[in-house]
Amino acid sequence: MPEWLTPAENVWVAEVFGIVLGTLLLRFLVKLVLDRLARKLESTQNLYDDALLEAARRPLGWFIWIMGMAFAADIVAPHAESDLFGYVGPLREVAVIFLLAWFAVRLIRFVEDHLVDPSYREAPVDRTTASAVGKLLRASIVITTLLICLQTLGFSVTGVLAFGGIGGIAVGFAARDLLANFFGALMIFLDRPFSVGDWIRSPDRDIEGTVEEIGWRLTRIRTFDARPLYVPNSVFMSISVETPSRMTNRRIYETIGVRYDDVAVMPAILQAIREMLRSHPAIDTQRTLMVNFNAFGPSALDFFIYTFTRTTVWTEYHQVKEAVLLEVAKIIAAHGAQIAFPTQTLHIATPAEPQAPGA
Secondary structure, eight states, X not given: OOGGGXXXXXXXXXXXXXXXXXXXXXXXXXXXXXXHHHHXXXXXXXXXXXXXXXXXXXXXXXXXXXXXXXXXXXXXXXXXXXXXXXXXXXXXXXXXXXXXXXXXXXXXXXXXXXXXXXXXXXXXXXXXXXXXHHHHHHHHHHHHHHHHHHHHTTOOHHHHHHHHHHHHHHHHXXXXXXXXXXXXXXXXXXXXXXXXXXXXXXXXXXXXXXXXXXXXXXXXXXXXXXXXXXXXXXGGGSSOOBOGGGOSOEEEEEEEEEOGGGGGGHHHHHHHHHHHHHHOTTXXXXXXXXXXXXXXXXXXXXXXXXXXESOXXXXXXXXXXXXXXXXXXXXXXXXXXXXXOOOOOOOOOOOOOOOOTTO
């Protein structure tokens, strides 16, 4: 046996070695168990057991390492001259608190991301609602964890809270824009003028695109030319916002003119267009449907078409509108009429013939 292990006062070295080796073995065994459990749970679509396993993986590994190193430090402490080992206990407690908070945050994040997944739930939760609740829970956990850690390290939480109350006014003035954005986000989550995935636009500002994320300070919008647009949430408290993606129908509103020479067949043309629209499968006949002679234009007899499509998809809407307009053109041509275009008729007066003198 080596000489440095024979004296009784040096047995602690072997104990530290044994703890480190045991920590390594335990970490390896736990990883094997978690991997096997993960393969077993892959056959099910239960959200919460997947969430628990995924959330516990990394915090549990760090917990084993921290506890093993802390026990080793407790053994080394009586034989070391440094005072640093006196902080092992409080630091271990703080580390455990942070690991528990990390586990809770990971659990909430996993549930938030998968509540909107149809493969886990037949009726997925709205993404905006899940995001709002997740942010509130994570903020609560972080604040609570910091207060508990301060209390564990010997700070007076009561004094911290009192200082926060006194300094709240100064902080409020200094961070009023930040608070305005926070309350703007809160109003978005409560009033729900739009959600993640909605197409929005504002007639007051140059804002249009698809909402990708609603944060506590900014809302990220992807414009239709694929650029990210970051809008402070306080802006939405003072502007009007349209949500076209929530429309129930899309409108076709077109004015078409025929020649003045075709006034006799105008009633027949209008009636044929009405019948075509009422029988068109892509037109919602439960909504307003109007085809009427509208005005005597400068170079045409104008009539308008006012109707709604069943689809709200932008690309499909334009396909339906194209088909309707082509059918209108066929109906006009079938009645021997023509679509008018700007024309002018020039009347030239014939000069009077000169009369003979004395006539």
